[in-house]
Amino acid sequence: MSARTIGMIAVLASAWTIGAGSALAQDTVTVTGRVEPGLWVDPDGCLHWVADGGVEGYMSGRVNPQDGMPVCLDVNTCAVSNTDVLFHTDSARLTSTGRQQLQQFFSSAGAFAYAIYGHTDSRASDEYNMRLSQRRAASVANVARSVGARVAREIGYGERRPVAPNDSAANMQRNRRVEIVCYR
Numbered sequence: 001m002s003a004r005t006i007g008m009i010a011v012l013a014s015a016w017t018i019g020a021g022s023a024l025a026q027d028t029v030t031v032t033g034r035v036e037p038g039l040w041v042d043p044d045g046c047l048h049w050v051a052d053g054g055v056e057g058y059m060s061g062r063v064n065p066q067d068g069m070p071v072c073l074d075v076n077t078c079a080v081s082n083t084d085v086l087f088h089t090d091s092a093r094l095t096s097t098g099r100q101q102l103q104q105f106f107s108s109a110g111a112f113a114y115a116i117y118g119h120t121d122s123r124a125s126d127e128y129n130m131r132l133s134q135r136r137a138a139s140v141a142n143v144a145r146s147v148g149a150r151v152a153r154e155i156g157y158g159e160r161r162p163v164a165p166n167d168s169a170a171n172m173q174r175n176r177r178v179e180i181v182c183y184r
Contacts, residue, residue, distance in 0.1 A: 041113050041152040045075035045183050073112055078182035079105055083118075083136060084173060092135035094143070102143040111182035113152040116140045119179070121172035122159040129158035140178050152183060 035053040039062070042048065047062040047070075062071045086098035094102070106114070118133035118140070134156030141154040164171035 041183050044072060046070045046072040073183040075181060075183055077179055078109060079180040081178050083176040083178055086178060087136060092139045094139055099143060102140060103147055106144045106147045106149040109182060111184050113150040113183040114144055115152050115181040116154045117179040118156040119161060119175055119177050120159050121175040122166040126158060130156055133158045136178060
């Protein structure tokens with residue numbers, strides 16, 4: 001080791017000692033609040049134990065006690081709805097028919113949780129399409145919550161994940177969609 005490296009280690013060690021001593025000299029802080037335990041589902045469907053008291057959270061992967069493997073749910077796209085059917089034009093407001101279809105779906109699908117992804121065609125700006133798709137995903141998620149379904153995530157992708165080229169009216173209609181992923 002060079003003399004410079006030894007000098008740097010000494011400086012860091014003394015700074016750590018000073019910092020540790022001053023932390024001990026401070027008054028004890030008591031944090032009060034309510035810890036909210038729960039389960040979080042990652043995008044792969046794996047479960048994680050979570051607890052959040054508002055100051056600092058905690059998360060740990062849920063594992064099977066017999067084999068130590070992560071506990072993961074089956075993930076599949078269980079519904080794709082064209083947004084022309086669900087929403088009024090250029091809006092995140094659901095049609096009454098669209099709302100009824102979604103309520104029926106979420107009441108009977110029987111999944112542990114859902115992920116909702118909104119998509120648009122490319123006719124407007126990227127920024128506008130991102131906002132519209134996020135608002136539409138949120139509207140569908142709110143219907144799910146209204147019937148007691150658990151929503152793990154809601155994301156708007158705008159025009160960034162097309163299923164067809166945006167080169168015809170029929171293809172653009174295919175891209176205007178809400179995908180619902182079921183975690184079972």
